[in-house]
Amino acid sequence: MRTMFGLPEHVVYATAGVWALLALATALVLFLRWRRPGHYDELVSRTASWWWMIGAFTLAIVLDTTVAIVFLAFISYLALKEYLSLIPTRRIDRGLLLFAYLAIPIQYYWAATDWYGMFIVFVPVWLFLFFPALMALRGDTKGFLAAVGTLSWGLMLTVFCLSHMAMLLVLGASHNPVAGGVGLLFFLVVLTQFNDVAQYTWGKLFGCHKVTPNVSPKKTWEGLIGGVLTTTALAAVLGPYLTPMDHTWSAAAGAVLGIAGFLGDITISAVKRDLGVKDTGGLIPGHGGILDRIDSLTYAAPAFFHFFRHFFAS
Numbered sequence: 001m002r003t004m005f006g007l008p009e010h011v012v013y014a015t016a017g018v019w020a021l022l023a024l025a026t027a028l029v030l031f032l033r034w035r036r037p038g039h040y041d042e043l044v045s046r047t048a049s050w051w052w053m054i055g056a057f058t059l060a061i062v063l064d065t066t067v068a069i070v071f072l073a074f075i076s077y078l079a080l081k082e083y084l085s086l087i088p089t090r091r092i093d094r095g096l097l098l099f100a101y102l103a104i105p106i107q108y109y110w111a112a113t114d115w116y117g118m119f120i121v122f123v124p125v126w127l128f129l130f131f132p133a134l135m136a137l138r139g140d141t142k143g144f145l146a147a148v149g150t151l152s153w154g155l156m157l158t159v160f161c162l163s164h165m166a167m168l169l170v171l172g173a174s175h176n177p178v179a180g181g182v183g184l185l186f187f188l189v190v191l192t193q194f195n196d197v198a199q200y201t202w203g204k205l206f207g208c209h210k211v212t213p214n215v216s217p218k219k220t221w222e223g224l225i226g227g228v229l230t231t232t233a234l235a236a237v238l239g240p241y242l243t244p245m246d247h248t249w250s251a252a253a254g255a256v257l258g259i260a261g262f263l264g265d266i267t268i269s270a271v272k273r274d275l276g277v278k279d280t281g282g283l284i285p286g287h288g289g290i291l292d293r294i295d296s297l298t299y300a301a302p303a304f305f306h307f308f309r310h311f312f313a314s
Contacts, residue, residue: 008178008179008180008182008183010178010179010183010241010242011061011179011180011182011183011186011242013241014186014190014238014241014242015058015061015186018054018190019054019058022047022050022051022054025047025050026047026051029047050193053193053293056071057189060072061182061185061186065112065169065170065173065181066112068166068169068182068185069108069111069112069166069169069170070108072108072162072163072165072166072169073104073105073108073163073166075162075290075294076104076107076108076158076159076162076163077101077104078290079157079158079162079290079291079294080100080101080104080154080155080158080159081101082280082289082290082291083154083157083158083280083291084097084100084154086271086275086277086280087150087154087275088146088150089147089150089151090140090142090143090147092138092140093135093138093147093151096131096134096135096151099130099131099134100131100151100154100155103122103123103127103155103159104159106122107119107122107123107159107160107163108163108166110122111163111166111167111169111170112166112170114167114170114171116167119163119167122160123155123156123159123160124156124160127152127155128152131148131151131152131155132148132152135147135148157298158291158298160302161297161298161299161301161302162294162297162298162301164301164302164304164305165185165188165189165297165301165305167305168181168184168185168188168301168304168305168308169181169182169184169185171184171305171308171309171313172184172185175244175308175312175313176243176244177244178240178241178242178243178244179241179242179243183242183243184242184243184308186242187235187238187239187242187243187253187304188257188297188300188301188304189297190238191231191234191235191238191254191257192257192261192296192297192300192301193296194230194231194234195227195228195230195231195257195258195261195262195296195300196227196261196265196296198226198227198230198231199219199223199224199226199227199228199258199262200223200227201223201226201227202222202223202225202226202227202230203218203219203220203222203223203224203226203227204223206220206222206223206226207220207221207222207223208220208222209221209222211224211266212266212269214273215266215269215270215273216265216266216269219262219265219266224262227258227262228255228258228259228262229258231254231255231257231258231261232251232254232255232258233251233254234254235250235251235253235254235255235257236248236250236251236254237250238250239251239253239254243308243312244312245308245312249311249312252307253304253307253308256300256303256304256307257300257303257304260296260299260300260303260304261296261297261299261300262296263299264295264296264297264298264299264300265295265296267295267298267299268280268291268292268295268298269295279292280292
């Protein structure tokens with residue numbers, strides 16, 4: 001595996017390509033807004049948010065693996081904090097939230113040390129048992145079931161699911177001779193985010209038939225199918241340069257990412273609908289909170305990790 005600037009050579013070229021594509025997209029969007037003022041404001045906001053996110057991601061992977069894992073853990077922290085600020089919590093349980101935050105460094109430690117056995121059971125088994133028992137010991141049964149369910153699901157979503165990105169980074173170091181763990185993480189993140197844009201674009205151009213009108217009215221079958229097919233095609237091209245997968249397996253991985261990303265997106269949309277909020281927060285300029293931006297990754301990260309691990313690292 002050849003390196004450049006401390007990174008796998010293919011990752012450097014792919015990162016440069018993403019920056020070039022983003023610059024081109026920004027110029028195109030600004031031109032469209034100049035031609036038709038007021039018609040492309042949402043697209044301008046989305047593009048502006050991409051500069052912030054791609055800059056942060058690039059900085060993380062340029063540094064070493066430890067820094068990248070700490071960065072990913074910080075993303076989990078922001079996501080969990082945002083989630084806990086949205087859901088109703090009982091006053092008696094607020095002291096327990098410290099334990100929820102402590103779960104983040106512990107879970108990412110299992111990933112950093114490649115301790116798969118603990119990584120895969122810590123949140124789904126041990127914390128799943130720990131929090132209900134601790135809540136029961138405090139003696140207040142009113143709202144108990146709702147409190148247990150919302151906290152457990154939030155930990156699964158923001159800590160367990162997202163920590164698969166760190167596990168993928170570590171796993172790839174020994175199972176991806178093409179571009180290492182960084183290549184696998186790059187493949188996951190870029191294609192998942194590209195899938196969001198592709199589905200949005202196809203839906204804007206040709207969308208007529210709603211997929212889930214009561215959950216996400218803007219999601220259409222045309223956008224979903226067009227986005228998944230486009231992501232599958234791009235994955236087939238990029239996969240052999242970033243992963244040990246050939247074109248066929250890369251296309252299959254792209255389809256997994258496209259479908260899983262869509263499911264993650266509508267799941268967070270359902271949460272927001274239930275809570276009556278438009279955005280999960282205001283952290284990212286032009287695109288709401290961190291959960292609004294990484295909603296697709298909550299499903300795509302574990303789906304791709306287990307796809308890759310089952311077929312290429314077992």
